[in-house]
Amino acid sequence: MSEIENAPERRIVVIDGHAMAFRAFFALPPESFVNSAGQATNSVYGFCRMIFNIVRNEKPTHMAVAFDLPGGTFRD
Secondary structure, eight states, rough: OOOOHHHHOOOOOEEEHHHHHHHHHHHGGGGSSSOOSBBHHHHHHHHHHHHHHHHHOOOSSSEEEEEEEEHSOOOO
């Protein structure tokens, strides 16, 4: 048998971090998620929940999250 046939299955997940954070920000009401300084934390909470759900449901062996660089992008 070849080495490839004996290798464990790999599941790689690549995530568009800005798209996920944007989605999380607008999916949750900011007035319900604030820290002691009054800053909205809905985006952080929603982003982490989505990551946890992906890990639980997809069981990836590897994961990468990519964010846009500062400055102009194709999203502008």
